[in-house]
Amino acid sequence: METDKIVEQASGLAKNAKALATEAEALMARVSQLNLQADHGGADTFVFYFSIFVLAIFVGYYVVWSVTPALHSPLMSVTNAISSVIIVGALIAAGPVDMSFSKVFGFIAVVLASVNIFGGFIVSQRMLSMFKKKK
Amino acid sequence: MSENLSAFAYLLASVCFIMALRGLSSPLTARMGNIYGIAGMVIAVVTTLAAPTVLSFTMILLGMVIGGAIGTVIALKIEMTALPQLVAAFHSLVGLAAVFVAAAAFYEPAAYGIGVAGDIAVASLVEMSIGTAIGAITFTGSIVAFAKLQGLVSGAPVVFSGQHALNAFLGLLLVGLVVWFCGEESPMLFWAIVLLSGAIGLLIIIPIGGADMPVVISMLNSYSGWAACGIGFTLANPALIITGALVGSSGAILSYIMCKGMNRSFFNVILGGFGGEDAAAGVVATGDKTVRQGSAEDAAFIMKNAGSVIIVPGYGMAVAQAQHALREMAELLKAEGIKVSYAIHPVAGRMPGHMNVLLAEANVPYDEVFELESINRDFASTDVAFVIGANDVTNPVAKTDPASPIYGMPILDVENAGTVLFVKRSLSPGYAGVDNVLFYRDNTMMFFDDAKAMSEDIVNALGTM
Numbered sequence: 045m046e047t048d049k050i051v052e053q054a055s056g057l058a059k060n061a062k063a064l065a066t067e068a069e070a071l072m073a074r075v076s077q078l079n080l081q082a083d084h085g086g087a088d089t090f091v092f093y094f095s096i097f098v099l100a101i102f103v104g105y106y107v108v109w110s111v112t113p114a115l116h117s118p119l120m121s122v123t124n125a126i127s128s129v130i131i132v133g134a135l136i137a138a139g140p141v142d143m144s145f146s147k148v149f150g151f152i153a154v155v156l157a158s159v160n161i162f163g164g165f166i167v168s169q170r171m172l173s174m175f176k177k178k179k
Numbered sequence: 180m181s182e183n184l185s186a187f188a189y190l191l192a193s194v195c196f197i198m199a200l201r202g203l204s205s206p207l208t209a210r211m212g213n214i215y216g217i218a219g220m221v222i223a224v225v226t227t228l229a230a231p232t233v234l235s236f237t238m239i240l241l242g243m244v245i246g247g248a249i250g251t252v253i254a255l256k257i258e259m260t261a262l263p264q265l266v267a268a269f270h271s272l273v274g275l276a277a278v279f280v281a282a283a284a285f286y287e288p289a290a291y292g293i294g295v296a297g298d299i300a301v302a303s304l305v306e307m308s309i310g311t312a313i314g315a316i317t318f319t320g321s322i323v324a325f326a327k328l329q330g331l332v333s334g335a336p337v338v339f340s341g342q343h344a345l346n347a348f349l350g351l352l353l354v355g356l357v358v359w360f361c362g363e364e365s366p367m368l369f370w371a372i373v374l375l376s377g378a379i380g381l382l383i384i385i386p387i388g389g390a391d392m393p394v395v396i397s398m399l400n401s402y403s404g405w406a407a408c409g410i411g412f413t414l415a416n417p418a419l420i421i422t423g424a425l426v427g428s429s430g431a432i433l434s435y436i437m438c439k440g441m442n443r444s445f446f447n448v449i450l451g452g453f454g455g456e457d458a459a460a461g462v463v464a465t466g467d468k469t470v471r472q473g474s475a476e477d478a479a480f481i482m483k484n485a486g487s488v489i490i491v492p493g494y495g496m497a498v499a500q501a502q503h504a505l506r507e508m509a510e511l512l513k514a515e516g517i518k519v520s521y522a523i524h525p526v527a528g529r530m531p532g533h534m535n536v537l538l539a540e541a542n543v544p545y546d547e548v549f550e551l552e553s554i555n556r557d558f559a560s561t562d563v564a565f566v567i568g569a570n571d572v573t574n575p576v577a578k579t580d581p582a583s584p585i586y587g588m589p590i591l592d593v594e595n596a597g598t599v600l601f602v603k604r605s606l607s608p609g610y611a612g613v614d615n616v617l618f619y620r621d622n623t624m625m626f627f628d629d630a631k632a633m634s635e636d637i638v639n640a641l642g643t644m
Contacts, residue, residue, distance in 0.1 A: 090302060093412055093420055100421040103197060104428035111203045113525065113550050116433060116532030117262060118213075119203050120400055124269045126196045126216055127407045127426040130276050132227040133414050136290055137283030138242065139233030146287030151238045153279035156272045158246025159253070161220055164269060166254035167262075168213050174539035175206040178546050 118171045125164025131157035188226040189418035195219025196422050200429065206545050223418050232290055259540045260497055263530040264328040267396055271321035273403040274380075277314030278373055280410050281307050285369050291414050301361055303413055308357045310409025311369070312376040317402040319380035324395050327384075328529060334389025342386060343450065349379050387448065393437040394448045396530045401430025433531045440525030442577075442588035470606065473624040475636030478565075478600055481624070482637075483644060485562035485598075487518040489554065491591055492534055493527055493569025495603070496630045502541035504634035505567065509543070511641045520557070521548045522591050524572040555592050564596035568630045570603065574615045585613055599623045602633045 111119050134157055137150025196219045202212015227233065257265050284307060288294045293303040326332045353375050360368040387395050404426025411419030438445050473481075482488055490509065496502065509519045521543065527534040538548055558564060566573055569591075577588045593599050594617055601618065605627060608614050617623050626633050 089415065090412075093415060093417065096417050097408065097412075097420050097424050100193075100424035101428050103421075104200070104425040105432065107197060107200045107425070108429040108432045111200065112205060113436070114523075114532060114535040114545060114548060115203045115206065115209055116436075117266075117528075117530060117536045118209060119200070119429060119532070120266050120396070120433065120530065121262075121269075122199055122203065122213060122216055123400060123404065123426040123429045124266060124273065126199060126220065126422050127273050127403050128276070129192070129196070129220060129223050129419055129422045130273065130280055130407045130410055132223055132416055132419060133280035133284065133291075133410055134242075134276065135224065135227040135233060135239060136230065136414070137280065137287065138239050139230070139235060140287075140290065141235045144287060146283040146290065147238065149279045149283040149286070151242050153276040153283065154239055154242030155246040155249075156276040156279070158243045159250040160246075160269050160272050160276070161250065162247040163250030163254040163265075165213060165217050165220070166251055167257060167265065168216075169210070170254065171259070171262075171536050171539070172206070172209045172213055174536065174542075175209065175545045176539070176542070177206075178544035 118168050121164050121168040125161055128157040128160040185226050188222055192219040192223040192418045193421040196425060259536055263396055264325050267321045267325040267328055270399045270403045271318050274314045274317030274406055277406040277410050278311055281311040284413055304361045306409055306412040308360055308372055310406055310413060311372055313402055313409055314406040315373045315376035316380035317399055317406055319377040320384040321399050323381055323384040327389055328392055336388040337385040346382055391448050393526055393530050394434050397430050397433035397437055401427050404430055437526060437531060468619040470618050471624045473626055476640045478626060479637050479640035479644060481598055482512055482563050483515060485517060487561045488512060488563045488565055489561050490521045491564060491566040491569050491593055495568025497537050499630035501631035501634045502537050504631055504638060506541040506543050507638050508634055522554045523548060524551055524591055551589060551591060558592045559595040562597040564593035564599045566593055567602040570615055576616060583613055602626045602630055
C-alpha cells in the first residue's frame with residue numbers, strides 16, 4: 045500500500061519534471077531567438093542612429109552657414125541653450141521613486157541644464173530684441 | 180506615452196531646433212527662431228516627463244526651479260560686454276551635465292535600457308565614455324576660458340617645455356583608459372576617465388592667449404554639442420543626437436570663421452602660445468617717423484565737413500564702454516546729413532558677432548552695420564574713416580609685407596579713405612606686436628585718449644560748432 049502511494053507520487057513527480065523540462069526547452073529556444081534578434085537589432089539601431097547623426101551634421105552645416113554674421117553671438121547662446129536638451133537624460137535619471145546614486149546625479153544634471161536652458165534662451169531673447177532697423 | 184508617439188515628439192523638437200537656427204539668418208526672423216527653440220525644449224522635456232519610467236517629480240521640479248531661477252537672474256543681469264564669459268560659463272555647465280548624465284546611466288543602466296549594472300552593452304560603454312570624456316574636457320576647458328575672459332587669471336598663454344608631448348601622452352592614456360573601462364566596467368575607471376579628461380581640458384586651453392578667445396569659445400561650443408551627441412547615442416535619443424550634431428557643426432563653423440578672420444590655421448591656434456591680453460610685445464622703435472596728433476575739436480571739424488564717415492570699432496571701444504557715446508556722435512553727424520556706417524571685422528570682439536551685439540545695445544540700427552566683405556570697397560569713396568579701439572585689423576602690412584606675422588589676414592581698407600582718424604590710447608602696437616604704418620601717413624590723424632572720453636569730447640565739440 046505504502047509502495048503504491050510512493051510509486052504514484054513518483055510517477056506524478058516525473059510527469060511534472062517532464063512538463064518543466066519541455067517548458068524550459070521552449071524558453072531556451074525563445075531566449076536564443078531573442079538573443080539573435082537583439083544582436084541583429086543592436087547593429088541595426090546603431091546604424092540607424094548614426095545615419096541620423098550624419099544627416100544632422102549636414103543640416104547643421106548648411107543652416108549655420110546661412111546665419112548672418114551679425115547674429116553669431118545669439119547663434120552661440122541659442123545653440124548653447126538647445127544643447128541643454130541633454131536634460132532629457134537627466135530627467136530619466138531623476139525620475140524613479142527610489143533614491144539612488146543615479147537619481148542624485150540626475151538631480152544635479154537637471155539643475156545644471158536648467159540654468160543653461162533658462163539663461164541661454166533669455167539672454168538670446170535680450171540680445172535679439174536689441175537688433176532694430178533704422179527708424 | 181507610447182514609444183512611437185514619444186519618438187514623433189522628439190522629432191518635432193528636433194525640427195523646432197533646426198528652425199531656431201534657421202531663424203537666425205536675418206534679424207527679422209531671429210526672435211521667432213528663438214521662440215521655436217523654446218517650443219522645442221518644452222516638447223522634449225514634456226515628452227520625457229511623460230515616459231513610463233519617470234514617476235517621481237519632486238526632485239525634478241526642485242531642480243528645474245533652482246536652475247531656472249539662477250539662469251534667469253544671470254541672463255537678465257549680465258552686461259553685454261561680459262557676454263563671452265557668460266557663454267563660456269554656460270558651456271561648462273553643458274559639459275558637466277553630460278558627465279553627470281553619463282554617470283547616472285552607468286550606475287542605473289536599466290533605466291536607459293542599455294543592460295544591467297555590471298553588464299552594460301559594450302557599444303553603450305564606448306558611447307558613454309566618449310560623451311563623458313568630451314563633457315569633462317568641455318567643463319574644465321570652459322572654466323579656464325571663463326577665468327581668462329573674466330580676468331581671474333592672466334590672459335597670457337601658459338607655455339612650458341614638453342607641453343605638446345604631455346598632451347599627446349595624456350590623450351593616448353585616455354584612449355587606453357576607455358578601452359580598459361569597456362572591458363572592466365568598474366566605477367573607478369569611469370571616474371578616472373572623468374578626471375583625466377578634465378585635466379586634458381585644462382591643459383589644452385591654458386596655452387591659448389586671451390586674444391584667441393573667440394576661437395576657443397567657438398571650439399568649446401562645438402565640444403558641448405559633441406558631448407550631447409555622445410550621450411544621445413548612449414540613451415538612443417534622436418533629439419539629443421540631432422541637437423548635438425547641430426550645435427557641434429555650428430561651433431566648428433564659427434571656429435573656422437574666426438580662424439579665417441585672423442588668418443591662422445586651427446592647429447596654430449590650438450597649439451597656442453600666441454598673443455597675451457594686452458600688447459605684450461612692448462614698444463616698437465618708431466624711429467624718427469612723425470605722427471599728426473589732433474584734438475576732439477579737430478575730429479569734430481573734419482567729420483562735420485565730410486560727406487560720409489565709416490566708423491571702425493574694435494575691442495578697445497568695447498573695453499572703454501564707448502558705444503553709447505559713439506552712437507551719440509553718429510546721431511549728431513547724421514543730423515548734419517552725413518552718411519554714417521559701421522564696419523565690423525570678423526574678430527572685432529571677444530566672441531563671434533560680439534561687436535554687433537554691443538552696437539545693437541547702444542541702439543545702432545543693424546542696417547547701418549556692415550561686415551568686412553560688404554563694406555570694404557566703400558572706403559575708397561568715403562571721406563573719413565573713424566577707427567576707434569581697433570588697430571591690427573586696419574594694418575595694410577597684412578597685404579604688403581609677407582614677413583609680417585599678420586600677413587594674409589583680411590583687413591578693413593581704411594587706408595583708402597580720404598582721411599583716417601585713429602582713436603587710441605598710445606602708439607603701442609596691437610596684440611600681434613606689429614607697428615601700424617597707417618599711423619605715420621599724411622592723411623592720418625591720431626587722437627591719444629580713452630575711447631569713451633574722446634567720443635564724449637567729440638560729441639561736445641560737435642554740439643558747440
